[in-house]
Amino acid sequence: MSTRTMSAHGDLNQVAETITREMQKSAISCQLVDSVKRDEGNCSSMLLVFEKYFMRASNRASLSLMLNQIGDYVTADMIGSGGGQGPLFKFSWGAEDSFVSTAVTILSDLGFRDDQVGK
Template identity: 40%
Template sequence: MLQTMEISLTPFDAARIVLEHVQASGMTVECVGQHATATEAGHQTALLIFEKYYMRTSSRASLTVLLENLAGPTKAVFRGSGGGEGALFRFDWGASADFAASVVDALEPYATA
């Protein structure tokens, strides 16, 4: 399920904070993609994609974070996924939720709603 937070930062400032916090959350975390766009009207979007190796599940989890202020205050929309064992089962022992929690930890001080 997608998680959403409304925050008091610009998307670009929030992206810097998330990037620093998530990458500091473990040695096996890597930002595998990022994209940012700004309009002349002052709207911004930032997309961050992370991967993290979890030894307890012997697999990688991904984290996708979108930060945008296109229709009002800045929103962070994010989702952890992957991290499951085997090809048939999606049970991940909490790896994806743990990964997504790092975004909440980074942005909680700036939450407005």
């Protein structure tokens, strides 16, 4: 499992649209599995779930990306999982790290930086 949190000023809908487009362009096997959006007052949240096949490890990994916006401040929480092999030892070839790194690169290009809150 791989995790990362980043944040920036921006618009949740534009961030979600850009990251969805760029993630799907990053690999033929990368697809948006589903998304959910919730709005409550001046807060909005969107969960994006991606899946990608990694040929080198012959497995699939998932990326769950939670976007939260309060005012004009957007936080992105990323969790990559499922890239391991084996029922007991969960040996990983690093697919989940690679998947999260792709999202980090896209978000960095949008001005997002590592969120140090709570660390």
